[in-house]
Amino acid sequence: MTPKRIAVLGSTGSIGQQAIDVTRQLPGFFEITALAAGRNTTLLAEQVVGLRPRYVFAAKRDAVLDDAIAAAGATWLPMEEMAVADDVDIVLAGTAGAAGLLPTISALESGKPVAIANKEALVMAGHLIRHAMLVGKGQLRPVDSEHSAIWQCLWGEEVNGIRRIMLTASGGAFRDYDPGQLAAVTPAQALKHPTWNMGDKITVDCATLMNKGMETIEAMWLFDVSMEAVQVVLHRESIVHSLVEFSDGSVKAQLGVPDMRLPIQCALAYPERMPEPPAPALDLAAVGQLTFGEPDIARFPCLGLAMEAGRLGGTYPAVMAAADEIAVERFMAGEIGFLDIPGVIEGVMEKHDSTPNPDLEAVFAADQWARSAAEVAPGVGRE
Numbered sequence: 001m002t003p004k005r006i007a008v009l010g011s012t013g014s015i016g017q018q019a020i021d022v023t024r025q026l027p028g029f030f031e032i033t034a035l036a037a038g039r040n041t042t043l044l045a046e047q048v049v050g051l052r053p054r055y056v057f058a059a060k061r062d063a064v065l066d067d068a069i070a071a072a073g074a075t076w077l078p079m080e081e082m083a084v085a086d087d088v089d090i091v092l093a094g095t096a097g098a099a100g101l102l103p104t105i106s107a108l109e110s111g112k113p114v115a116i117a118n119k120e121a122l123v124m125a126g127h128l129i130r131h132a133m134l135v136g137k138g139q140l141r142p143v144d145s146e147h148s149a150i151w152q153c154l155w156g157e158e159v160n161g162i163r164r165i166m167l168t169a170s171g172g173a174f175r176d177y178d179p180g181q182l183a184a185v186t187p188a189q190a191l192k193h194p195t196w197n198m199g200d201k202i203t204v205d206c207a208t209l210m211n212k213g214m215e216t217i218e219a220m221w222l223f224d225v226s227m228e229a230v231q232v233v234l235h236r237e238s239i240v241h242s243l244v245e246f247s248d249g250s251v252k253a254q255l256g257v258p259d260m261r262l263p264i265q266c267a268l269a270y271p272e273r274m275p276e277p278p279a280p281a282l283d284l285a286a287v288g289q290l291t292f293g294e295p296d297i298a299r300f301p302c303l304g305l306a307m308e309a310g311r312l313g314g315t316y317p318a319v320m321a322a323a324d325e326i327a328v329e330r331f332m333a334g335e336i337g338f339l340d341i342p343g344v345i346e347g348v349m350e351k352h353d354s355t356p357n358p359d360l361e362a363v364f365a366a367d368q369w370a371r372s373a374a375e376v377a378p379g380v381g382r383e
Contacts, residue, residue, distance in 0.1 A: 340379020
């Protein structure tokens with residue numbers, strides 16, 4: 001059996017590190033051919049020494065990383081070129097923000113499968129990613145646990161038979177807080193997710209429910225459905241990862257312990273099922289009960305803002321995602337409060353003059369405009 005050769009974009013992030021763990025647990029099935037990261041050159045250098053990839057890229061370079069590249073005999077290569085290299089079979093898009101957009105489009109246009117964990121790329125330019133997939137015959141394989149669940153529920157089904165997609169949400173770190181408590185929460189509190197272990201930005205987005213709002217836009221593009229067909233359901237236990245209701249009323253769900261290694265392995269190995277599970281087995285008797293409810297959009301307005309951006313289309317989703325990124329950075333730096341985050345995003349969206357059916361240039365221009373606007377936008381939740 002020939003190992004599948006993988007380019008891990010965002011190798012030092014949470015998804016990238018877990019993807020590497022998955023490949024190490026299955027020697028002979030996978031080979032890491034390329035590694036790309038942001039500014040964590042220390043960890044990237046360790047990965048290069050341990051994995052000896054053929055290609056390496058980082059947002060910055062230093063002597064330690066250069067020495068590791070030389071020792072491994074690797075070649076420095078931009079991510080867009082990694083994504084189309086002949087000796088790469090699968091691209092894992094695990095970078096944060098807009099950085100993963102061009103490599104994702106390049107890979108799909110060249111006919112490669114992309115295991116996509118980059119929310120912002122689909123939110124910013126889902127129409128362009130979908131076009132690249134259709135033109136180049138590449139394949140999108142969702143890595144988010146919710147979208148992986150939907151994808152698996154759709155195996156063997158006709159997409160036009162979907163009546164409703166139900167995305168489950170844990171509710172984040174502050175699901176039981178009242179508005180008065182939310183006004184005083186700290187970045188350290190926001191980073192304590194009740195069930196998942198993720199990076200800082202996505203964990204804060206889970207606390208505001210912005211992450212779930214972005215996932216509704218992802219679902220729209222991944223599964224070619226309208227925003228009206230996507231529903232968010234609160235599910236504290238994070239055992240049911242999402243559900244699909246079909247035209248005849250049948251409902252499928254995918255269940256598992258909350259561990260990202262399973263959807264990562266699923267995306268990398270498709271259409272095969274690997275012989276060993278990457279995570280502990282689900283014990284429903286030990287779980288005891290599964291609970292569901294409706295999200296409170298009044299208490300967590302970021303969910304509504306994201307869904308509204310998805311309905312409006314054009315460059316609104318790109319502006320929303322960029323404004324959120326800056327608002328989260330400002331919150332983490334102590335510049336604004338937790339309840340200011342949706343205020344910053346809403347203020348930027350209200351000032352935006354959207355471009356319908358934007359090309360890449362328009363998407364990136366909207367992204368840059370929103371970042372600048374969000375840097376100075378006041379929040380509305382500050383006491």
